[in-house]
Amino acid sequence: MNQPPVIEIKNVSYRYDRDNVLENIQLSVPKGAFLGLVGPNGSGKSTLLKLILGLLKVKEGEVFLFGTPQKSFKNWDRIGFVSQKANSFNTGFPATVYEVVASGLTKKLGLFRRPGSKEKQAIKAAVEAVGMEAFLTRNIGELSGGQQQRIFIARAIVSKPDILILDEPTVGVDSKNVESFYNMLAYLNQQMGITLLLVTHDIGIISDKVTHVACLNKYLHFHGSMQQFETLDEEDLSDLYGHGIHLLDHHHEHQGADV
Amino acid sequence: MIEAIGQYEFLQNAFLTGMIIGVIAPLLGAFIVVRRLSLIADALSHVTLAGIAAGLYFSQTFTFLAWLNPMYSGMVFSIIGSLFIERLRTVYKHYQELAIPIILSGGIGVGVIFISLADGFNTDLFSYLFGSVSAVSREDLWLICLISLIVIATVYLLYKELFLLSFDEEHAKASGIPAKSIHFIFIILVALVIAASMRIVGVLLVSALMTLPVAAAMRMAKGFKQTIAYSVLFGEIAVLAGLVSAFYLDLAPGGTIVVASILILLLVIAAKKFTKAG
Ligand SMILES: Nc1ncnc2c1ncn2[C@@H]1O[C@H](COP(=O)(O)OP(=O)(O)O)[C@@H](O)[C@H]1O
Numbered sequence: 001m002n003q004p005p006v007i008e009i010k011n012v013s014y015r016y017d018r019d020n021v022l023e024n025i026q027l028s029v030p031k032g033a034f035l036g037l038v039g040p041n042g043s044g045k046s047t048l049l050k051l052i053l054g055l056l057k058v059k060e061g062e063v064f065l066f067g068t069p070q071k072s073f074k075n076w077d078r079i080g081f082v083s084q085k086a087n088s089f090n091t092g093f094p095a096t097v098y099e100v101v102a103s104g105l106t107k108k109l110g111l112f113r114r115p116g117s118k119e120k121q122a123i124k125a126a127v128e129a130v131g132m133e134a135f136l137t138r139n140i141g142e143l144s145g146g147q148q149q150r151i152f153i154a155r156a157i158v159s160k161p162d163i164l165i166l167d168e169p170t171v172g173v174d175s176k177n178v179e180s181f182y183n184m185l186a187y188l189n190q191q192m193g194i195t196l197l198l199v200t201h202d203i204g205i206i207s208d209k210v211t212h213v214a215c216l217n218k219y220l221h222f223h224g225s226m227q228q229f230e231t232l233d234e235e236d237l238s239d240l241y242g243h244g245i246h247l248l249d250h251h252h253e254h255q256g257a258d259v
Numbered sequence: 260m261i262e263a264i265g266q267y268e269f270l271q272n273a274f275l276t277g278m279i280i281g282v283i284a285p286l287l288g289a290f291i292v293v294r295r296l297s298l299i300a301d302a303l304s305h306v307t308l309a310g311i312a313a314g315l316y317f318s319q320t321f322t323f324l325a326w327l328n329p330m331y332s333g334m335v336f337s338i339i340g341s342l343f344i345e346r347l348r349t350v351y352k353h354y355q356e357l358a359i360p361i362i363l364s365g366g367i368g369v370g371v372i373f374i375s376l377a378d379g380f381n382t383d384l385f386s387y388l389f390g391s392v393s394a395v396s397r398e399d400l401w402l403i404c405l406i407s408l409i410v411i412a413t414v415y416l417l418y419k420e421l422f423l424l425s426f427d428e429e430h431a432k433a434s435g436i437p438a439k440s441i442h443f444i445f446i447i448l449v450a451l452v453i454a455a456s457m458r459i460v461g462v463l464l465v466s467a468l469m470t471l472p473v474a475a476a477m478r479m480a481k482g483f484k485q486t487i488a489y490s491v492l493f494g495e496i497a498v499l500a501g502l503v504s505a506f507y508l509d510l511a512p513g514g515t516i517v518v519a520s521i522l523i524l525l526l527v528i529a530a531k532k533f534t535k536a537g
């Protein structure tokens with residue numbers, strides 16, 4: 001059986017004002033993959049995700065979701081999204097973990113419908129999948145950055161999407177918890193079969209978790225499996241990437257906000 | 260007091276209205292506060308004031324408009340004002356708060372013009388500004404019942420959408436719910452509640468009844484549903500305590516209700532401190 005890629009991007013270019021920030025991008029995410037999309041700050045990673053999600057309008061090129069052109073795509077609940085800004089939400093918001101995760105079902109339930117027992121099960125299961133079941137009745141603001149990010153992932157997977165898209169989810173997660181955070185992502189990918197598209201500006205720490213890599217800096221400089229990526233040497237990498245990247249540096253400090 | 264309520268229709272009207280707005284103002288207020296839109300409520304109440312002043316002026320001046328209840332014109336102004344705010348917020352994308360002083364001063368400006376046209380302050384206007392125990396008519400009461408039905412039904416039916424929009428606007432948009440329409444409906448509801456509440460608390464203090472009970476509730480609630488529940492509870496206590504004291508001491512209920520709300524807020528803050536220390 002030949003399944004279409006979960007996401008397929010063909011010849012996409014994009015500009016906000018004058019200059020293109022993305023130029024002729026070709027990218028596909030096969031079903032079941034864990035794709036790491038890497039690139040320095042300002043390389044257009046978030047822009048590309050917004051185009052995929054329809055938050056920005058694709059003007060040049062085409063985006064296909066599950067084989068359907070984005071324009072006619074309706075099943076948005078098949079795509080889960082954890083945005084870069086998730087950790088800069090209003091932390092004083094008086095919502096429990098349960099309420100936040102439940103809000104991930106809003107679209108799937110549709111107007112006027114309230115969560116029933118099936119949905120309540122799904123909420124509990126999603127919170128368990130991210131290892132946060134002990135915190136269901138806590139206010140979201142009382143949790144650490146890393147714990148909050150797990151809750152946002154639970155919110156994204158509660159509607160049982162086929163793919164989860166994450167934009168720099170470890171910004172604001174403290175460095176000693178980053179490893180277990182990525183382990184949790186690998187669990188979602190391998191045990192729950194969720195395709196992952198992870199944006200980061202640090203490939204080093206995820207190199208043993210991802211199955212595919214794409215390097216973006218306005219142009220897509222490399223796109224292939226992790227095995228192919230590992231055959232490249234440092235010099236190829238800096239050519240590809242412009243800045244040079246640290247494949248082996250697992251202790252790379254995570255920097256602050258990247259807007 | 261109970262006897263007096265049984266006897267006088269105006270007291271029945273005031274207390275029933277009070278109990279209704281004690282529910283709907285903090286109910287919407289919970290969403291307003293968490294979305295950091297408190298000032299929008301303030302701006303809209305000043306636009307409502309302009310509408311009331313216009314209504315008072317027209318009904319006094321033109322005999323064929325004598326039937327005009329200023330509450331209707333207040334409501335119409337308030338809804339138009341809410342549309343303007345939304346328009347301005349998109350025009351000044353990066354200075355969204357700029358919409359507020361524009362609308363607020365516009366409301367006062369227009370209001371003052373009608374007030375001076377109508378030859379200054381009269382007791383009617385005073386009751387709209389600061390509320391009144393005696394000014395609510397049966398007609399007002401019915402209108403307020405209708406508004407509250409609309410508000411409660413809408414919040415009930417759109418609860419999960421309103422919650423998502425309040426908690427995370429970007430995610431609401433990304434998930435494909437009609438965020439714009441929901442927000443629009445919400446702003447209209449705010450305009451309606453302001454119009455409904457002003458008979459009792461007065462235009463100038465409506466936003467206090469929408470925000471103070473919520474401020475207290477947020478100190479002690481776990482989760483958003485609880486925040487709403489506590490807000491309504493505190494709002495109800497404040498309105499009833501405020502109305503009773505206004506009646507006995509012959510004061511404007513706007514003032515007594517706000518003072519009661521502040522007392523509740525202080526008590527909650529103190530209680531929270533105390534339990535933490537102990
Ligand atoms: N809303 C916007 N308006 C104009 N330019 C923008 C906007 N958002 C991003 N950009 C520009 O587009 C480029 C890519 O940004 P972005 O996609 O956020 O990069 P990344 O996520 O890789 O850090 C940057 O040069 C940035 O300044």
Ligand SMILES: [Mg+2]
Binds near residue numbers: 045084167
């Ligand atoms: Mg980014």
